[in-house]
Amino acid sequence: MAAVGDPIGADVGRGGAEGYAADWARAVRRLGFVPLSAAETERLLLAHTVRLAQAVRTEPFTARPAEEVGRALVEAHLTEPRALEWSLRALGTDFPRRVLAADGWPADLTERIAAVQGGLAAGYARALRDRTFAQQERIARSAWQARDEVEQALRDSEARFRAVFTGAAIGIGIAGVDGQIIDVNQAFADMLGYSIEELCRINVAALFHADDAAGMWELYQQLIEGKQDAARVEKRYHRKDGSVVWTDLAVSLIRHDDGRPRFTVAMIEDITERYELQQRLRFQALHDPLTGLPNRTLFFETLGRVLDAAAAADRRVGVCFLDLDGFKAINDSLGHDLGDRLLVMIGRRLAECVADHGHLVARMGGDEFVILVDGGEDAVAVAKTALAAVAAPVHVGDQQLAVSASVGIVECPVAETSASELMKAADTTLYWAKAAGRGRWAVYDPERSARDMARAALVAGLPAALERGEFVLHYQPIVSLLEGRMLAVEALVRWKHPELGLIGPDRFIGLAEETGLIVGLGEWVLRTACRDAERWWREFPDARLVVSVNLAARQADDPAIVDTVADALATSGLPEELLQLELTESAVMGSAGEPLRSLHRLADLGVRLAVDDFGTGYSNLAYLRRLPIHCLKLAGPFVEGIRADGTDVAADHRDERIVDALVRLAHALELWVTAEAVETGVQAERLRALRCDTGQGRYFGAPSPAETITARLRGGAA
Amino acid sequence: MPDGLPTEIDLTRPSAARVYDYFLGGAHNFEIDRQLAEQIASMTPNLAATMRSGREFLRRAVRVLLDAGIDQFLDIGSGIPTVGNVHEVAQAANPKARVVYVDIDPVAVAHSRELLAGNDLTGVIHADLREPERILAETRQLGLIDFSRPMGILLAGVVHFVPDADHPDAILATLRAAAAPGSFLVISHSTFEDQPQEMLDAQRLSARTDTEIALRSRAQVTGFFGDWTVLEPGVVHMPLWRPDSPSDVDEHPERFGAFGGVARYDQPAG
Numbered sequence: 001m002a003a004v005g006d007p008i009g010a011d012v013g014r015g016g017a018e019g020y021a022a023d024w025a026r027a028v029r030r031l032g033f034v035p036l037s038a039a040e041t042e043r044l045l046l047a048h049t050v051r052l053a054q055a056v057r058t059e060p061f062t063a064r065p066a067e068e069v070g071r072a073l074v075e076a077h078l079t080e081p082r083a084l085e086w087s088l089r090a091l092g093t094d095f096p097r098r099v100l101a102a103d104g105w106p107a108d109l110t111e112r113i114a115a116v117q118g119g120l121a122a123g124y125a126r127a128l129r130d131r132t133f134a135q136q137e138r139i140a141r142s143a144w145q146a147r148d149e150v151e152q153a154l155r156d157s158e159a160r161f162r163a164v165f166t167g168a169a170i171g172i173g174i175a176g177v178d179g180q181i182i183d184v185n186q187a188f189a190d191m192l193g194y195s196i197e198e199l200c201r202i203n204v205a206a207l208f209h210a211d212d213a214a215g216m217w218e219l220y221q222q223l224i225e226g227k228q229d230a231a232r233v234e235k236r237y238h239r240k241d242g243s244v245v246w247t248d249l250a251v252s253l254i255r256h257d258d259g260r261p262r263f264t265v266a267m268i269e270d271i272t273e274r275y276e277l278q279q280r281l282r283f284q285a286l287h288d289p290l291t292g293l294p295n296r297t298l299f300f301e302t303l304g305r306v307l308d309a310a311a312a313a314d315r316r317v318g319v320c321f322l323d324l325d326g327f328k329a330i331n332d333s334l335g336h337d338l339g340d341r342l343l344v345m346i347g348r349r350l351a352e353c354v355a356d357h358g359h360l361v362a363r364m365g366g367d368e369f370v371i372l373v374d375g376g377e378d379a380v381a382v383a384k385t386a387l388a389a390v391a392a393p394v395h396v397g398d399q400q401l402a403v404s405a406s407v408g409i410v411e412c413p414v415a416e417t418s419a420s421e422l423m424k425a426a427d428t429t430l431y432w433a434k435a436a437g438r439g440r441w442a443v444y445d446p447e448r449s450a451r452d453m454a455r456a457a458l459v460a461g462l463p464a465a466l467e468r469g470e471f472v473l474h475y476q477p478i479v480s481l482l483e484g485r486m487l488a489v490e491a492l493v494r495w496k497h498p499e500l501g502l503i504g505p506d507r508f509i510g511l512a513e514e515t516g517l518i519v520g521l522g523e524w525v526l527r528t529a530c531r532d533a534e535r536w537w538r539e540f541p542d543a544r545l546v547v548s549v550n551l552a553a554r555q556a557d558d559p560a561i562v563d564t565v566a567d568a569l570a571t572s573g574l575p576e577e578l579l580q581l582e583l584t585e586s587a588v589m590g591s592a593g594e595p596l597r598s599l600h601r602l603a604d605l606g607v608r609l610a611v612d613d614f615g616t617g618y619s620n621l622a623y624l625r626r627l628p629i630h631c632l633k634l635a636g637p638f639v640e641g642i643r644a645d646g647t648d649v650a651a652d653h654r655d656e657r658i659v660d661a662l663v664r665l666a667h668a669l670e671l672w673v674t675a676e677a678v679e680t681g682v683q684a685e686r687l688r689a690l691r692c693d694t695g696q697g698r699y700f701g702a703p704s705p706a707e708t709i710t711a712r713l714r715g716g717a718a
Numbered sequence: 719m720p721d722g723l724p725t726e727i728d729l730t731r732p733s734a735a736r737v738y739d740y741f742l743g744g745a746h747n748f749e750i751d752r753q754l755a756e757q758i759a760s761m762t763p764n765l766a767a768t769m770r771s772g773r774e775f776l777r778r779a780v781r782v783l784l785d786a787g788i789d790q791f792l793d794i795g796s797g798i799p800t801v802g803n804v805h806e807v808a809q810a811a812n813p814k815a816r817v818v819y820v821d822i823d824p825v826a827v828a829h830s831r832e833l834l835a836g837n838d839l840t841g842v843i844h845a846d847l848r849e850p851e852r853i854l855a856e857t858r859q860l861g862l863i864d865f866s867r868p869m870g871i872l873l874a875g876v877v878h879f880v881p882d883a884d885h886p887d888a889i890l891a892t893l894r895a896a897a898a899p900g901s902f903l904v905i906s907h908s909t910f911e912d913q914p915q916e917m918l919d920a921q922r923l924s925a926r927t928d929t930e931i932a933l934r935s936r937a938q939v940t941g942f943f944g945d946w947t948v949l950e951p952g953v954v955h956m957p958l959w960r961p962d963s964p965s966d967v968d969e970h971p972e973r974f975g976a977f978g979g980v981a982r983y984d985q986p987a988g
Contacts, residue, residue: 035802
């Protein structure tokens with residue numbers, strides 16, 4: 001600030017100086033920025049006015065104070081050029097008149113005023129130049145300093161990032177879009193077993209691995225073309241020492257400011273252990289822990305792959321489904337431990353015997369193994385090899401076991417099957433092989449399978465058919481060979497199938513026996529036959545027509561059979577002596593190996609008992625003698641043998657002698673004899689000659705509905 | 719680097735602080751700043767006067783605060799403190815007055831630090847008004863200002879650099895909330911009210927510095943004071959705010975295109 005306290009000289013007109021300073025202050029404030037209030041500005045400029053006035057008057061004259069005023073104006077920030085212009089002009093025009101008293105004017109006033117103007121201008125200019133230099137210097141220094149600070153901050157930041165890069169446990173690598181590696185950190189180098197310098201000479205393309213995921217390099221290509229910003233894959237790398245490291249690789253694209261791809265940054269994490277654990281878990285998930293063989297899951301995966309891959313090609317696929325015979329017995333008798341050891345051995349043998357051919361052997365569970373025969377090789381040959389391998393004696397502990405297996409073989413073009421169809425067929429075929437006996441193989445036969453399936457469908461339909469009344473009875477006459485009169489009829493069941501038409505008993509009775517449905521069906525046959533027979537008896541009492549009803553083994557074995565028969569008789573009102581029950585030899589003997597308990601009780605009801613198909617089963621003549629049997633029905637083959645059509649006369653004679661012997665035997669036991677399957681008159685004649693009592697067969701009439709029998713009785717009566 | 723602050727010093731772009739310095743007659747500026755300043759000045763001859771007017775308003779306002787006993791100031795958007803600065807004005811009246819300068823321009827900050835080196839009662843913070851919490855935190859860290867005592871918060875010609883999208887109301891609320899009762903808030907702010915078209919055109923030019931100016935109404939500017947008591951004569955064109963003498967006010971006080979106002983935080987009754 002200026003020297004405000006300068007005493008105002010007596011020779012200076014105070015009022016003049018104040019007025020001049022006030023005008024000066026107003027002018028500089030109007031023309032430029034003054035960082036002072038109006039009063040402060042006025043006070044400052046009054047001091048300068050006084051100083052200039054003194055300078056003009058002082059002897060000897062010097063312009064030096066004017067220079068100092070010029071400098072002071074700059075220091076007070078009165079630097080507006082037009083303010084300087086005003087100041088200099090006012091010095092020349094108003095200053096002497098207003099500030100200097102007229103009597104005090106020096107003689108050389110004009111020169112002095114000019115010198116003061118010059119001095120003020122010089123001081124002002126010098127100060128302004130100094131100040132400008134100083135401020136320029138300062139602002140430039142500030143700019144550089146600010147820049148330094150920013151750069152320092154950037155360096156600090158870079159150092160921090162560098163520390164992260166260098167010290168990271170994760171591998172980080174930077175490469176150009178040309179694939180040239182620019183920098184990697186130590187972790188990256190360590191993971192791949194190279195030095196940082198070595199890696200920086202490598203192109204990422206050199207890190208290719210044959211097992212790289214499909215599409216991985218295309219993805220990388222898209223990345224460096226800027227079509228993708230990041231990619232993440234599991235990748236295997238060859239380490240420098242040749243070993244392999246599995247990594248989780250994440251690659252990101254770094255772009256230029258204008259968006260062009262600039263670098264790729266790869267981060268890799270060593271997941272070898274994790275990967276191996278996964279592999280181990282996967283192996284465990286796909287292999288049988290006991291035998292180490294592929295399990296069911298892996299088998300189906302592989303089968304699916306074979307079917308998919310070869311679908312287009314005209315290839316064939318084969319499956320051998322192998323099951324040990326009687327393994328349960330081995331397990332039960334020798335214990336599970338030995339059973340398991342046996343399975344391990346069998347598994348190993350199977351794997352060894354087909355391994356050379358590249359077939360897959362899997363354990364499906366229990367004692368079931370399956371061999372996938374790929375590439376159109378002979379599946380039967382494979383099955384034979386497998387059976388032979390199994391059949392070799394097995395030493396388990398101190399036991400020597402003879403093991404056998406059964407194999408179901410399916411082999412067909414890939415295009416015609418699916419995994420589930422194939423395995424279902426294999427299962428069916430294995431069942432066939434098992435049913436055929438131990439140590440066998442069977443090849444899938446679609447027609448047989450179709451039959452099996454049709455049978456199965458029939459079985460499934462039986463109970464409903466019985467409920468819906470789809471069964472009917474036909475009757476076949478049994479005729480006296482002596483007098484030609486119809487003495488009895490055999491009741492034969494037929495199924496009026498809604499889709500398949502009339503079905504004979506040969507197609508469903510076996511099934512009904514297997515399933516146990518025969519009990520219900522048999523009861524229906526019994527009651528229906530009794531009802532029909534009762535009607536005939538009432539209408540034709542003299543005919544005394546007997547109805548003969550077949551009793552299946554299971555039916556006869558049922559303790560309730562006696563009550564059922566009694567009830568059928570009571571309900572229908574049929575005289576008991578007009579009912580004959582036919583049992584096969586095996587049914588008579590019963591399942592316990594001794595004659596049926598209920599046989600006597602049935603006989604006690606008063607019904608007749610006949611042995612059906614006599615001579616084809618187990619005929620224990622000793623029992624026959626003691627049992628309450630009334631009639632023997634000679635099986636068809638004996639009767640067929642005496643057709644006498646001349647082809648084999650010797651055989652004819654042999655059969656005729658057998659029939660003769662049987663008839664004699666029966667008569668000796670006081671039993672009637674009925675010959676079945678009598679087709680011709682010659683046969684009837686011969687049988688009569690052999691003293692056979694009754695005959696049954698086409699010659700005497702085919703099985704026919706009850707009405708036909710009624711008509712025949714009516715005709716006979718007429 | 720703090721978020722939102724420049725991470726590079728680009729001396730090929732003009733800086734608002736250096737342009738302002740040029741308008742005030744300083745030489746703390748570069749060719750690029752002077753070119754822009756001349757360009758703006760050629761379109762609006764008033765602008766240099768406007769800036770001087772703003773500087774004078776600040777000086778008068780600081781005087782009023784000093785008279786009210788305020789001895790600590792937070793000057794946000796201080797620019798390059800060339801002449802007539804707050805610490806000069808304040809310390810001339812009270813040698814123990816403390817001032818903290820805040821600016822977003824790293825060059826201005828560096829310059830301020832150099833200029834103020836050796837003045838223990840002043841401090842400089844490099845920060846952005848849009849991060850008021852950060853400003854307050856760093857100010858507390860400097861330890862110059864006692865937040866439990868009244869202070870003066872100075873926002874001279876800076877709030878108009880904050881667009882509405884950056885929520886200036888919330889920023890002001892944050893700053894007010896940090897002040898103790900008895901504190902003052904000083905704001906000068908550009909406006910479109912009472913302005914000719916060329917003024918409005920010129921403000922578009924300012925987009926060539928790093929910052930663009932948001933012109934606001936008197937009501938909006940008044941709103942920045944919140945519930946504080948606005949001192950007489952209210953939010954007015956800057957020359958009208960308590961002039962040194964009536965002769966300092968000419969016939970067109972609106973020509974500077976900016977409002978000035980001062981408010982006090984009165985302790986709520988009860």
